[in-house]
Amino acid sequence: MSQVPVLEKVGPQHLELRHPRGRTRITVGCGAFAEALPALAEWVAGRRLFVLSTGGVRELHGAALAPLCSAAASTVDLEVPEGEAAKAIGQAERLWREMAAAGGKRDSRLVAFGGGSVGDLGGFVSGCFLRGIEFSQLPTTLLAQADASIGGKTAVDLPEAKNFVGLFHHPRFVVSDARWLASLPLEELRSGLVETIKMGVLGDRELFDRIEATIDRLLAGDPEALAPVVVAAARGKIEIVEADPEEGGRRRLLNLGHTLGHALEAAAAYSDLRHGEAVAYGLLFVLRLAVRRGLPVAEAERVRALVLRLGLPPLPFLGIQALFELMSRDKKAIEAGLRWVLPRQIGEADEAVAIPLPEIEEELRRFLAGPLGPVQESAGGRAGPDL
Ligand SMILES: NC(=O)c1ccc[n+]([C@@H]2O[C@H](COP(=O)([O-])OP(=O)(O)OC[C@H]3O[C@@H](n4cnc5c(N)ncnc54)[C@H](O)[C@@H]3O)[C@@H](O)[C@H]2O)c1
Numbered sequence: 001m002s003q004v005p006v007l008e009k010v011g012p013q014h015l016e017l018r019h020p021r022g023r024t025r026i027t028v029g030c031g032a033f034a035e036a037l038p039a040l041a042e043w044v045a046g047r048r049l050f051v052l053s054t055g056g057v058r059e060l061h062g063a064a065l066a067p068l069c070s071a072a073a074s075t076v077d078l079e080v081p082e083g084e085a086a087k088a089i090g091q092a093e094r095l096w097r098e099m100a101a102a103g104g105k106r107d108s109r110l111v112a113f114g115g116g117s118v119g120d121l122g123g124f125v126s127g128c129f130l131r132g133i134e135f136s137q138l139p140t141t142l143l144a145q146a147d148a149s150i151g152g153k154t155a156v157d158l159p160e161a162k163n164f165v166g167l168f169h170h171p172r173f174v175v176s177d178a179r180w181l182a183s184l185p186l187e188e189l190r191s192g193l194v195e196t197i198k199m200g201v202l203g204d205r206e207l208f209d210r211i212e213a214t215i216d217r218l219l220a221g222d223p224e225a226l227a228p229v230v231v232a233a234a235r236g237k238i239e240i241v242e243a244d245p246e247e248g249g250r251r252r253l254l255n256l257g258h259t260l261g262h263a264l265e266a267a268a269a270y271s272d273l274r275h276g277e278a279v280a281y282g283l284l285f286v287l288r289l290a291v292r293r294g295l296p297v298a299e300a301e302r303v304r305a306l307v308l309r310l311g312l313p314p315l316p317f318l319g320i321q322a323l324f325e326l327m328s329r330d331k332k333a334i335e336a337g338l339r340w341v342l343p344r345q346i347g348e349a350d351e352a353v354a355i356p357l358p359e360i361e362e363e364l365r366r367f368l369a370g371p372l373g374p375v376q377e378s379a380g381g382r383a384g385p386d387l
């Protein structure tokens, strides 16, 4: 194992998100579930509790929820398929009917126990059932703990587009126990790590340093190493969401790497490119645009080196015109060009930089010829280390 700094063991951290309708209490770290249990138990006491999860997650970690279930008046298990397939309106309708048949009432509670898919669906289902019942998130993937469980966005997909139908419905509690992450496969860790690297680049240099210093342990799914990364990413997301609860301004920062990332994801729909991997490529592209506007090359190369440590699958062949059209359709497109979130340095980013389309096209052409290569082509050869 490579040398990494000794990690101080820290207990679960208590965070809080204030939003227009109240507060979300967020507990993060190793042992977070035991720490939050008394408050969760009080929240479900005397009520019917719906536990939404997948077969796989329940099998791996479901036993942990036993003390919560026994604190409720009664428990009803709701099951959905693994992954994105859970986020379908048909699934939501089936769950509403199961909840109605089980005697669900306005004061019933729901917990979403799983990755971001279960969380998004759980928020949607609870937000609409009887015009809204309280719910909590018990996220079990790195992406869901560091990002998706925080901020109140819920949604299901339509054939037309992902996350097409949804509402803002904040959870009452988010409990992110890093011990649940130990069972994550490498692809899931990698996807989650991309979003945490993004958080570091856009607003938290210390987080970036930490990920860089502990990357081997993070990729090995070590909960003690993952816990402080989740805490820092969650803090960053809370700060941004509190400043901009319904995505009018600062929340756009979270789209760093996503303009091209979403287009790559859509264009490669029939390949195995995952969201996090597409965003990783999106991030590599953005570094090139940012360098043209003042991001120091050495900083950009540090980010590139860290992204490459994740071990990305190769980019499938994608036509530049198709990508261009997909990007222009992106919600953030404006007439003068496309708006980009661009890092100024690691830990600082501008939220809406308009770049003329010909410039993007030129850079994209170069990027697609060697997406993993140095961020800047220099006359004398390569600009960065040969990675
Ligand atoms: N609401 C938001 O603000 C927000 C933000 C980002 C992403 N999202 C959404 O999140 C979803 C992606 O979430 P995700 O990356 O967590 O994927 P996911 O929920 O699809 O889970 C990925 C896989 O990991 C499995 N899994 C879950 N926990 C596990 C564990 N502890 N050990 C082993 N396997 C486990 C799941 O069963 C699934 O097969 C997308 O639908 C995306 O749109 C929402």
Ligand SMILES: [Zn+2]
Pocket (backbone or CB within 6 Å): 195, 258, 275, 279
């Ligand atoms: Zn993302």
